[in-house]
Amino acid sequence: MKQVVTFGEVMMRLSPPLNYRLPQTATLEVTYGGGDANVAAALAQMGVPAAHVGVFPANELGYAAANHLRRYGVDMSRCLFTEGHRLGLYFLEVGASLRPSRIVYDRADSAFANLDPAAFNWDELLKDAGWLHWTGITPAISAAAAQATADAIAAARRLGITVSADVNYRRNLWQYGQKAQDVMPDLVAGCDIVVCTEGDADDLFGIKAEENSDNGFISMSQQLTQRFPQIKRVIATRRQTQSASHERICGLLWDQGEFFETPFYDISPVVDRIGGGDSFISGFIYGDAHYESREQALSFATIASALKHTIHGDINLVAPAEVEHLMQGNLTGRLLR
Amino acid sequence: MKQVVTFGEVMMRLSPPLNYRLPQTATLEVTYGGGDANVAAALAQMGVPAAHVGVFPANELGYAAANHLRRYGVDMSRCLFTEGHRLGLYFLEVGASLRPSRIVYDRADSAFANLDPAAFNWDELLKDAGWLHWTGITPAISAAAAQATADAIAAARRLGITVSADVNYRRNLWQYGQKAQDVMPDLVAGCDIVVCTEGDADDLFGIKAEENSDNGFISMSQQLTQRFPQIKRVIATRRQTQSASHERICGLLWDQGEFFETPFYDISPVVDRIGGGDSFISGFIYGDAHYESREQALSFATIASALKHTIHGDINLVAPAEVEHLMQGNLTGRLLR
Amino acid sequence: MKQVVTFGEVMMRLSPPLNYRLPQTATLEVTYGGGDANVAAALAQMGVPAAHVGVFPANELGYAAANHLRRYGVDMSRCLFTEGHRLGLYFLEVGASLRPSRIVYDRADSAFANLDPAAFNWDELLKDAGWLHWTGITPAISAAAAQATADAIAAARRLGITVSADVNYRRNLWQYGQKAQDVMPDLVAGCDIVVCTEGDADDLFGIKAEENSDNGFISMSQQLTQRFPQIKRVIATRRQTQSASHERICGLLWDQGEFFETPFYDISPVVDRIGGGDSFISGFIYGDAHYESREQALSFATIASALKHTIHGDINLVAPAEVEHLMQGNLTGRLLR
Amino acid sequence: MKQVVTFGEVMMRLSPPLNYRLPQTATLEVTYGGGDANVAAALAQMGVPAAHVGVFPANELGYAAANHLRRYGVDMSRCLFTEGHRLGLYFLEVGASLRPSRIVYDRADSAFANLDPAAFNWDELLKDAGWLHWTGITPAISAAAAQATADAIAAARRLGITVSADVNYRRNLWQYGQKAQDVMPDLVAGCDIVVCTEGDADDLFGIKAEENSDNGFISMSQQLTQRFPQIKRVIATRRQTQSASHERICGLLWDQGEFFETPFYDISPVVDRIGGGDSFISGFIYGDAHYESREQALSFATIASALKHTIHGDINLVAPAEVEHLMQGNLTGRLLR
């Protein structure tokens, strides 16, 4: 499989152990992640060549963040390390039962937000790539980040590389003066495959469809692909969240007029739900390349995402064989010796 | 809101991490709490002025215990630090599933048990207070503690301060030669509002009523308020304990002839059930002061208590906005960014 | 009660904390256990005299392993400490929800596997014993271990000691050139009581019976006892595994033609499922000696095993009174003060 | 003793455990501190009434920081909690032997830096105070912070309150467009007592004196007090740093023409050198109020600072009796039972 390249910000994540709250903890667990880089890392540790393009401060924190992804096999050689800005952080309190997990972001003015779009020669950066993946978080960070995203997509189109996006609309993030609704359409127009829920499609593109229904998803997908003809496939997970500790997800795929969905998978307890979406698209990229049928690709993606909910940290540390073990119906978690 | 004052013993709590048992652990997690002080702390960290009156040994353990409450905003300036006695301790093994949590008390002969009732000038101690709260644990500890409780209640009545009590009958605690049945009635007679279950009412006051039924609670409340006419309101939680890891609770209020109850709230998993009752009455004190309707006050109290089950330690570290988020129907623990 | 003697390998168990995976952890939790020694330890800490016969390397790891069992009261004075070989290890990743727990064994060429059968004078080793217990893991390790097992059983028969076995067939373990199907029948022939499921009976002895049905268990037990007339009782747990975090078990006993079974017990969450079978047979040995009725013995064994699933480590650290508390119907895990 | 009031920024401090480096750690230890607030905290836990005036973000991180100081008894009721900015952070790698400890600051654009000087009514804030303390870090943070410092000093002078400053010149901090050399003289002019080394005096005021010599310190003190006649006393510690793990300090005092110094105290190993200077001035404030002789006050300050090097965290958690035990010559650290 050819290299998958991702582009986006990597943050340090700081969370109290177990279910402790920030005002009571004396230690924080540290890991690193970002919606795009998580995809590269999940793929790399599954054996898929993957590279991440990011910008880090040239200090111990930036090096530590890059090391974290390198550890799981991501090619970080195309990342920039710049002086004068900071590493974005987020603080996560892990909820339980009816208490939600909460994130306090502290990512303003990061090295990534202050990137120089001209510093990226995308034709060079993508020269070995077969796939480019980005998320809607990246253009939300700064005008420069949005510009670089546009440049990357344009280069990918020139080079004939598949482009995927998780549109992932985060209202609070868009604070640099432009609106997601103005920026995202042009970017999405360059994609072959998007992760998009009915809610995101409404918020970003004004596409109306019933939420949490198969017909809604199909309708949304039809409207989306009509509006953006480059898009061939739309995928999403549907969540039936029972509590902070109990999640149910299924996977949905609309592929050029055909609709597929998986059963719901039950995750109880949820160990760590951060990165659940990233593991879905990384699973789909893997599955798309390794299985004949679209059902299998979707099944792989959905089970990979379900498994991510049982893994600590942002990155989905599961082997393909583990996903396949569940695809074969082994869903009761029986001890493997 | 005027200051809430609590009176009672604070203990060091020592528990093995996770579900480890005492004979196998090499570390103990330390926190501090007490049924009354927990109420002050929950209120203080919600922004309500709260002071605790207690007695601690004048050594590092006593200072550490007082510091713990001070940390969450409790005014500890009225506490006494005395020589010659010890800090009460309790060891908690946290159960799971069908294995119950267990407490080994080691609280005999504490500084609090050896308090001198004459050391407390309650008219002075309560001069800024609007509310006095105590629990049935305090008069169980020693004759001196019972005397001081009686003195506090008498002063509160003189000063026109609302008095609440969690009657909280603990059979094993009453070991100084008097019976709860002889001591408690006079104390409860001075209260405006009590936390009391049908079981407690039977044990302490010989009041008979069907357990775990609305009619029983109403009947018990009627009998209780007839016997103690100062009492205007009776509140309680009803528990449907499924396992050490799965609790269901609802809140009950009898207010001068009217009966209110909340739905059951499901807590799975339970992170820490210690202080669940204390968080209910502290929630009610908060709710009573901040909401128009009694339903809302009860709902706030019950959800606050449900949330406490997801918080480590004796003290309910939840903000009013967090409780209100659930009151608005957000019960699925969905991640907050 | 007379001494119970067990024979088998003890390994160091290394597991990442919580649900972390091996490639991401920086610490490993260490404990020690083995299917046979776990039985001795559970019994010893319940007050039953118990001794383990094992072989350890004469280095810090071997001493640490022996210490661990000694700590819970097992008489380790009959163990051998030999030069030149290693302590067997296993690495355990604890799963959650639909992700199974996984074990990576690293036990090849251990001191135990290299034991000298002639080093054991079983008549001497068993001289105070009333019961000998072994598991099907021991003869799977090496020809020498199988020989020593045979010697122990022969001595026990000579001395009139009750012999029990957990047949526990582990396909991957049998790698020294002999087949379980050739070795086990002679060993099992010397037993009075065996733990055996329908699946094990089929794999090891070619006994066919419907799996997961009462009739199947009865039929299997009949065939087994006909083939091995020394066997008087067959016991087993039946598992309805819901997920790595949720187990349901019931206990089964076939005793000279009579069949007994317990209700299913629900374990959610599972804290640590390793040693669940060992706690069942140790519970049965205890129950058999302490209760009049076979129902009670079976109930004790099954509840002891259910409780083990809530205890960290291989060894069942529960007191008889705790099991009996549940036998009396207290299954909701209500806090014990 | 009347209340001591401090003014300045409080940061979250994040450090890897032991001597681990940032790129290798999976946990960070969390504490909170600031050069001024550390003084309030050390005094408060010694029993001196102390209040801190600060500005925190109105989020969990801000609350946690304020809680930390409150825990040790600091009156935090005069602090502001504002929306829209962040809590300053610093990452500390603890060195050892010839490897220095390193700090990576991440404090830009904090809530404190963005304070509104008009939000502080200093006459009100200082109305119960007998002493105001500030450090040279505060005016370095922003023009607003410098203005607020000037306002505080002016109010203190109006109210006849003693003012102390630790001039503490940090070149890298002054980045808002003004120079320390322009800002500090006017602020220092309002002080009664300053902590100042020969190096600081040269950097900030162009005062030349031999470094690390008694004569140099005396000469510097004379020049400083001539230039700023309000200043009556100059104090400092002199360090003979042997390694990151081995420090030697003595205390120096110039008091209206008289010079005092202590012996050198050896600290090996150094547990945590952060806050060493803050513990010196807090010790001096305590000593000045509690002892007759200036020698004793200086001795108390210096030993308090030496002890701080053996305490984890920014805050000097030592009791006066502990300092006095060393003042009596007990310098060999003999176990106290």
Next chain:
Amino acid sequence: MKQVVTFGEVMMRLSPPLNYRLPQTATLEVTYGGGDANVAAALAQMGVPAAHVGVFPANELGYAAANHLRRYGVDMSRCLFTEGHRLGLYFLEVGASLRPSRIVYDRADSAFANLDPAAFNWDELLKDAGWLHWTGITPAISAAAAQATADAIAAARRLGITVSADVNYRRNLWQYGQKAQDVMPDLVAGCDIVVCTEGDADDLFGIKAEENSDNGFISMSQQLTQRFPQIKRVIATRRQTQSASHERICGLLWDQGEFFETPFYDISPVVDRIGGGDSFISGFIYGDAHYESREQALSFATIASALKHTIHGDINLVAPAEVEHLMQGNLTGRLLR
């Protein structure tokens, strides 16, 4: 070697990790020890048969304490587990450099203090023993404990068993109404060998001798053995405490008129100085039995004690071969592969 029997109280020891102080810690490290039991444990793990006679509460804490000693091989089968009293505790803050370690005792009214002397049949308890060891702590705890100590010594004398004592005078402990000076002489009179410093001899027996000098030790030993003719040997360590982190010790032996001493051994850093004296006498008991020369026995004892200072916990976990490695001059701590 015949069995060594010790008699005394075992306490739970609770200490903050590293050099943290009690008011700032959220975890406590747990271990168990006692001056007498530490001797048994050190010997047992060196391969010497050792039994401890003690009294524990019949609860999880008592069982955990007994387990701890059992783990290192001590025969605990002669211990009593009684209802109604508690396990003694002590809290240890580990100092560093010029900050001393501090102990807060919480041992009043323990199960051991409330022992019944008639519960011990010493002739039976000592029937396999060759050596009885006790410390001056035991008779200090209660009149009952002093009586039991006297009974044990009397039985040992009847049975011809060697008796050793570490006189270990702790002023603060003697609080039950009798004075050490009245109780100890009769007990010491029954000993063959005592650990005693010049200071202890003065405090307990009014024997005057220059402290910290060889002549003083010799003079004290002469006076002591003249007064108590059963005593044949007097041993002690001399300490040159540099700081809480740096200790120097040498060993002294007066044996029927002959005097021996070792060089000073430097311990820097000290990891854990608790149990340093217990490891000296246990080392001497081992050395006395295993070496021809008294110099070697004394050297073994002193080096064992020095090594103890580098071991966490009360118990000296060093193998004889490790001590002998140092006796051969390998004092530079060079890595052993």
Next chain:
Amino acid sequence: MKQVVTFGEVMMRLSPPLNYRLPQTATLEVTYGGGDANVAAALAQMGVPAAHVGVFPANELGYAAANHLRRYGVDMSRCLFTEGHRLGLYFLEVGASLRPSRIVYDRADSAFANLDPAAFNWDELLKDAGWLHWTGITPAISAAAAQATADAIAAARRLGITVSADVNYRRNLWQYGQKAQDVMPDLVAGCDIVVCTEGDADDLFGIKAEENSDNGFISMSQQLTQRFPQIKRVIATRRQTQSASHERICGLLWDQGEFFETPFYDISPVVDRIGGGDSFISGFIYGDAHYESREQALSFATIASALKHTIHGDINLVAPAEVEHLMQGNLTGRLLR
């Protein structure tokens, strides 16, 4: 700088926290390292392109080991992952003061030991390399490993690549039937630069020279280079080990007749001495490429090694700028802000 390639075994290292001993610990800290791979990792994290050639088991342990080196930037793409063998382990107890650190090896029969020399195409593996480094540990592991080492050296010579070796004689390792004295000379004959002490030269090559003297080192170097004319430079550290916690080292270089040495550097306390030699040669490789003078290269190497003693784990995580800071004379570990 061209790529540096290393070849050798990587092991999992398991060590109790702090100074705990194996029989008392419940957790082990995990890291990974090997004498050769440590060199690659130190260089990679300094920015030098570095690749390691190794063999790992194709299981979670093998992946975790490879991840660890990848994390610090080592190109692991040339490593092999094979079925059927294990990852070598070693257990490290960290000593203190006069107690030595101890290693218990458990590395027999590892995947590396069972490598197939034919699996390595060294001309391909070294095609981008400028430097090959190996240690005397590798040929000690197995005949296959020795053969592969010989093959690598031969290829390097063919390709004109500089070859360095740390001869590192470990008597206990050579257990596969050949003697170091027979194997090493042919391997060393292909090297340009060797790390070798007088003791190693005697043990391996029978070269006699005074130990711990400059003349001895010079004499040894002369003899060594006469015997192996390809060798142009000999380097070594000289250690004056004071205790397990206090090391002194200097660096020695003999370069074609010229002798250089550095001052001694004092390391107190030693945090982690494992990998001290590996950091010396990696420092020399870096210094040789980046500095004009041989004095500077040697100084860089020696200070890098000294700093390694303050870093946890096998790998020297120091930046070139940190080493240079000390080269400029900043040896007192003064805090860097």
